[in-house]
Amino acid sequence: MLDIAQLLGRHARRIEALLEREVPRGGLPFIAEGVWYQFASGGKRLRPALCLLTCEALGGDPERALPFALATEILHNFLLIHDDIEDGDTMRRDQETLWKRLGVPNAINVGDFLIAKAYQLILGAPLPTEVNLKLARIFSNALERTVEGQALDINLRGSPEVTLETYHRVVQLKTAYYLALTWVGGAVAAGVRDEALEPLWELGRCLGPAFQIRDDIIDMTEGKGRGGEVGCDLREGKPSICFAYVLDRAAGTEAERSRLVEIVRRPREETTAADVAWAIGFYRSAGAMDFAQETARSLIDRACGVIETLPLDPEGKETFRAISRYIIDRSS
Amino acid sequence: MLDIAQLLGRHARRIEALLEREVPRGGLPFIAEGVWYQFASGGKRLRPALCLLTCEALGGDPERALPFALATEILHNFLLIHDDIEDGDTMRRDQETLWKRLGVPNAINVGDFLIAKAYQLILGAPLPTEVNLKLARIFSNALERTVEGQALDINLRGSPEVTLETYHRVVQLKTAYYLALTWVGGAVAAGVRDEALEPLWELGRCLGPAFQIRDDIIDMTEGKGRGGEVGCDLREGKPSICFAYVLDRAAGTEAERSRLVEIVRRPREETTAADVAWAIGFYRSAGAMDFAQETARSLIDRACGVIETLPLDPEGKETFRAISRYIIDRSS
Numbered sequence: 001m002l003d004i005a006q007l008l009g010r011h012a013r014r015i016e017a018l019l020e021r022e023v024p025r026g027g028l029p030f031i032a033e034g035v036w037y038q039f040a041s042g043g044k045r046l047r048p049a050l051c052l053l054t055c056e057a058l059g060g061d062p063e064r065a066l067p068f069a070l071a072t073e074i075l076h077n078f079l080l081i082h083d084d085i086e087d088g089d090t091m092r093r094d095q096e097t098l099w100k101r102l103g104v105p106n107a108i109n110v111g112d113f114l115i116a117k118a119y120q121l122i123l124g125a126p127l128p129t130e131v132n133l134k135l136a137r138i139f140s141n142a143l144e145r146t147v148e149g150q151a152l153d154i155n156l157r158g159s160p161e162v163t164l165e166t167y168h169r170v171v172q173l174k175t176a177y178y179l180a181l182t183w184v185g186g187a188v189a190a191g192v193r194d195e196a197l198e199p200l201w202e203l204g205r206c207l208g209p210a211f212q213i214r215d216d217i218i219d220m221t222e223g224k225g226r227g228g229e230v231g232c233d234l235r236e237g238k239p240s241i242c243f244a245y246v247l248d249r250a251a252g253t254e255a256e257r258s259r260l261v262e263i264v265r266r267p268r269e270e271t272t273a274a275d276v277a278w279a280i281g282f283y284r285s286a287g288a289m290d291f292a293q294e295t296a297r298s299l300i301d302r303a304c305g306v307i308e309t310l311p312l313d314p315e316g317k318e319t320f321r322a323i324s325r326y327i328i329d330r331s332s
Numbered sequence: 333m334l335d336i337a338q339l340l341g342r343h344a345r346r347i348e349a350l351l352e353r354e355v356p357r358g359g360l361p362f363i364a365e366g367v368w369y370q371f372a373s374g375g376k377r378l379r380p381a382l383c384l385l386t387c388e389a390l391g392g393d394p395e396r397a398l399p400f401a402l403a404t405e406i407l408h409n410f411l412l413i414h415d416d417i418e419d420g421d422t423m424r425r426d427q428e429t430l431w432k433r434l435g436v437p438n439a440i441n442v443g444d445f446l447i448a449k450a451y452q453l454i455l456g457a458p459l460p461t462e463v464n465l466k467l468a469r470i471f472s473n474a475l476e477r478t479v480e481g482q483a484l485d486i487n488l489r490g491s492p493e494v495t496l497e498t499y500h501r502v503v504q505l506k507t508a509y510y511l512a513l514t515w516v517g518g519a520v521a522a523g524v525r526d527e528a529l530e531p532l533w534e535l536g537r538c539l540g541p542a543f544q545i546r547d548d549i550i551d552m553t554e555g556k557g558r559g560g561e562v563g564c565d566l567r568e569g570k571p572s573i574c575f576a577y578v579l580d581r582a583a584g585t586e587a588e589r590s591r592l593v594e595i596v597r598r599p600r601e602e603t604t605a606a607d608v609a610w611a612i613g614f615y616r617s618a619g620a621m622d623f624a625q626e627t628a629r630s631l632i633d634r635a636c637g638v639i640e641t642l643p644l645d646p647e648g649k650e651t652f653r654a655i656s657r658y659i660i661d662r663s664s
Contacts, residue, residue: 028480028483029483029484029487030483030484030486030487031479031480031483082440082441082444085436085437085440086436086437086440086441087437104417104418104436105417105418105419105486106483106486106487108414108417108418108440109414109418109479109482109483109486110483112414112447112475112479112482113476113479113480113483115444115447115475116472116475116476116479117476119451119468119472119475120469120472120473120476123465123468123469123472124469129461129462129465130461132465133455133461133464133465133468136451136455136465136468137452137455137456140448140451140452140455141452143444143447143448143451144445144448144449144452147363147441147444147445147448148360148363148445150441150444151360151361151362151363151438151441151442151445152361152362154362154437154438154441155361155362155438
């Protein structure tokens with residue numbers, strides 16, 4: 001089986017070098033420090049590696065996709081920085097979030113710097129003019145869709161009106177475009193025609209939500225945070241697939257659903273461990289957990305079907321299957 | 333004399349129509365509402381009008397510059413939204429700031445939406461590919477410089493280390509690029525060659541700071557806020573040219589300078605009217621006000637010299653002189 005982690009690691013180093021050149025450490029006052037603090041919090045550089053790997057698998061020179069690849073990693077961090085402020089999250093992985101470290105004003109501003117930098121990279125890449133323009137357009141579109149998803153997400157937290165349709169819409173907008181952007185960008189840099197890009201977007205519409213649903217499940221089983229604390233999303237009132245399922249299908253009794261909504265809406269610091277345990281138990285007995293597992297599985301099956309249709313040789317298809325497994329299986 | 337206000341007003345209406353088409357009122361949930369709330373707070377649409385006017389004066393069809401013109405207005409509002417959060421400002425003109433109205437999470441997100449939208453407009457304009465790419469590049473560069481200026485601004489508030497050099501650097505970064513962007517964009521859309529753009533950027537480096545210095549002076553004389561309250565910037569600790577002058581030239585006694593720094597650094601709500609009156613009196617007696625007036629005047633003179641070198645007929649030059657007067661004279 002393909003050692004995808006090793007492949008990804010090889011590409012990650014090229015990304016690091018380009019970032020060093022674009023935002024020299026110790027460079028721009030009050031900006032470089034924030035950028036490097038943020039980038040130090042996640043070293044896998046999954047997204048740019050996916051971009052370069054795709055460019056290569058489709059017969060392109062990954063060197064030419066390098067600026068766009070870094071732009072996807074920058075976009076990812078831009079979104080994390082602003083999301084962490086919006087969610088009031090104080091920790092990301094093992095360190096304080098940027099706003100907690102440098103204050104909200106600097107964190108907003110470092111994010112804004114990053115988005116300008118991402119565009120500079122894309123627009124200045126050593127590619128034909130029309131390719132640069134195309135890459136900038138798909139990047140803007142992915143950014144816009146993701147922000148639209150975030151708008152729904154932050155305003156529908158704990159809403160008793162949430163349906164499965166709403167859940168899927170939010171998750172599509174928030175995850176599909178900016179994940180698929182990585183490999184679509186790699187494909188565009190490799191010279192793939194517009195008509196051939198659609199299955200690559202479709203792959204994002206399967207794998208983004210599949211990853212998110214798996215993330216929802218992990219939060220309620222193993223726990224996402226350090227020390228295996230479960231129910232973090234529940235405490236924050238984030239709309240999980242289980243919450244949407246229970247409301248949409250009117251699972252359990254009305255009293256149970258009211259209690260659930262009340263727990264999800266309650267401020268994070270007032271949510272007790274007993275609340276979380278009760279909600280998770282309810283999700284299990286109401287069939288919401290099984291539904292979540294089943295939905296994730298069917299999205300992954302759909303992804304495998306899409307991969308079969310990609311214009312790739314068997315080795316290329318195996319690369320994409322390995323990418324899919326990697327995305328779905330990695331712990332958050 | 334040219335009635336610039338009337339000319340600007342004519343262009344403003346075209347901008348309004350395009351914005352309606354791009355972000356339909358009542359459209360995107362939790363986004364369109366914020367966008368229109370923000371755009372309602374300033375109806376002059378100065379920046380896009382400057383873009384269209386320049387395109388026309390340089391022989392271009394302003395219709396072709398329309399998407400870029402709207403993008404400059406969107407950039408302006410993006411910056412205002414994020415700046416208001418960063419500064420904790422609760423009022424802008426006669427209404428609550430967006431974050432005060434919809435909360436910080438929505439305000440950050442509406443800003444992020446706007447920047448994606450600005451790029452979509454620029455990248456999708458009905459212009460030759462290389463012109464679109466050029467416009468997107470100058471836009472990104474202006475955004476990056478402005479954000480760099482904001483980084484210095486928010487981190488040097490009330491710093492006793494501020495010099496006139498620092499002040500000029502911050503003001504150049506924060507005002508010159510994104511003001512000049514309007515007319516440089518109009519010129520690029522009109523087909524002006526790269527080499528001929530430099531004086532247009534230079535005009536921004538004169539007029540942006542001149543406007544800012546005039547704004548500093550108004551804050552300490554007539555007052556910028558409603559009801560003519562003076563010293564708003566002083567209360568917020570914003571680095572004015574007078575503050576920089578006093579420290580840089582070591583004006584007054586050491587005790588006076590210490591007292592000034594202390595007042596400027598004090599939290600806004602703890603700054604009294606007596607503090608403000610004393611600081612303004614000190615600026616006057618130390619020669620800082622005269623210095624500010626003199627600096628603004630010399631920047632305006634420089635701007636007039638630059639206008640003489642622009643590749644324009646006498647009528648075009650008169651348009652630019654009128655634009656300059658308008659920018660410098662308009663109340664904030």
